[in-house]
Amino acid sequence: MKRADIAFAAVGMVLLAGCSQASAAHAVTGCSSAAPGTVTVTAAVLDGRADPAPHRVAVPLGGTVQVQISADRVRQVHIHGYDLEYDAAPGTPGCVSFTADRAGLFDVEAHPDTLLVQLEVR
Template identity: 45%
Template structure:
């Protein structure tokens, strides 16, 4: 496994200097990002912000026992603001949009959304209140999750994302630059269950399992494995030390 005089720009529209009551002129005109000429697939303009302090989003998809997928969003330095949609672009505020198999499927104002059966991928993209797309280095701030395997039918049991074996479960992760595959998600475990993290990184780094204080050196291009018994309950993040990437989250119940 959750924001008016502001510079208000619509989807490709002209900037204005009007703002809503209660929003200062400084909020409205300062730090709202640079509007780029580039647009996304749906025609929304990109709004560039510095990488330092930029919003971030992570997503994971879980099969729903009644069909389809439940997508969970985790945002950082960002707040959903349905009450001010259509207003000014203020950093750290706005909404998300879902793209299912590359096609826009709707807005999201909270951490959960259901995807019907049949989809193959879902992308979550962060937008400002004026519908522009928050971007860093000319690229939208987004997260894409593959919907692997068949979604269960009604009454079926959800399939875990990790591979189950007689010796426990194995999660294979590949790190290339700032890309993590499969995208970070949550692995559900029962207390006492064993899990092996098999990680291949393109650079020297160190794997760290928070809460368990377990570490694993990573050599460039060489698969490395760490096996632990999930004897503590809670949510535990698995990250890399040097690059600071989230690889996965372990949820132990």
């Protein structure tokens, strides 16, 4: 196997091992028990609606955020501004943990158009 093929295969294995898509700058990891100080956000999508109703969650700049979404059918969850996308499905909540390294107001949506929560990073 050529060196380039080995490097490509290694990158592919790393991408497949993760639970979401993101740039390396966001330190994305899968979800498990949240570390102390982690802002944990949970929501569900039921019949196309957010449960609880969409609301804002304060997140300190540089803090760790864990977002876990349950769904009654397969949904793609997107965290805008951080370009994180992952799936949530019945019995398999979608979950992502990342470092909030950008200040602003960021929507977490179940696509195509269900606002679940807004992350207010400051």
